[in-house]
Amino acid sequence: MIYPRxxxxxxxLLPVKSSFIFLTLIGxxxxxxxxxxxxxxxxxPDFVALVVLYWCIEQPRKIGFTMAWLLGLMMDxxxxxxxxxxxxxxxxxxxxxxxLHHRVLRFSLAPQMLHVIPLLLFNDLIVLGVRLLAGADxxxxxxxxxxxxxxxxxxxxxxLLKLPQHPRSDPDHx
Numbered sequence: 001m002i003y004p005r006x007x008x009x010x011x012x013l014l015p016v017k018s019s020f021i022f023l024t025l026i027g028x029x030x031x032x033x034x035x036x037x038x039x040x041x042x043x044x045p046d047f048v049a050l051v052v053l054y055w056c057i058e059q060p061r062k063i064g065f066t067m068a069w070l071l072g073l074m075m076d077x078x079x080x081x082x083x084x085x086x087x088x089x090x091x092x093x094x095x096x097x098x099x100l101h102h103r104v105l106r107f108s109l110a111p112q113m114l115h116v117i118p119l120l121l122f123n124d125l126i127v128l129g130v131r132l133l134a135g136a137d138x139x140x141x142x143x144x145x146x147x148x149x150x151x152x153x154x155x156x157x158x159x160l161l162k163l164p165q166h167p168r169s170d171p172d173h174x
Contacts, residue, residue: 011167012167013167014166014167016058016059016165020164021055021062024055025048025051025052025063029071029075031047032046032048032075043145043149044146044149045153046120046123046124048090049120049150050116050120050150050153050157052067052071052090052094052097053094053097053116053119053120054154054158056098057097057100057105058101058161060097060101065091065094065095068093068094069087070087072084072085072087072088072089072090072091073086075087075090081131082131082134085130085131088130089123089127089130092122093122100115109155109158112154112158113152113155116150116151116154117150117151120150121144124144124146124147128143
């Protein structure tokens with residue numbers, strides 16, 4: 001059953017600026033680089049994957065594989081992890097998001113989360129698979145909690161990133 005988007009989301013939005021997309025991606029990269037520790041580390045979502053996924057669904061012509069791949073390389077260097085693992089994972093989810101963007105946008109935010117969470121889990125599986133092939137130990141199933149947290153953040157992220165696109169009301173217009 002297809003759930004149509006609610007009427008409130010039928011509002012015509014302003015075009016998103018490329019500079020805003022770039023700033024949100026840099027912000028996500030900086031959030032990923034914060035020094036998370038303790039049990040917070042298990043709940044930390046991959047902010048870059050989440051924002052790449054959002055923009056590939058919302059604006060597939062403005063962000064794509066190249067940006068996802070470059071952000072992945074930056075995450076690999078900054079994280080000190082195996083070079084290319086995040087680049088591969090982000091490129092794959094960018095592809096999946098671009099392919100599914102028409103389908104995902106037909107749903108309201110709650111059903112969208114049911115599409116986003118598996119994509120984020122797939123991102124974690126790719127990164128984990130590369131690490132395991134390189135000889136790392138399995139970190140346990142808590143490793144996947146961040147994907148569920150990121151999926152739960154989807155409605156908040158969607159609302160925040162659409163704020164600059166809402167038309168401003170003209171105070172002189174009656």
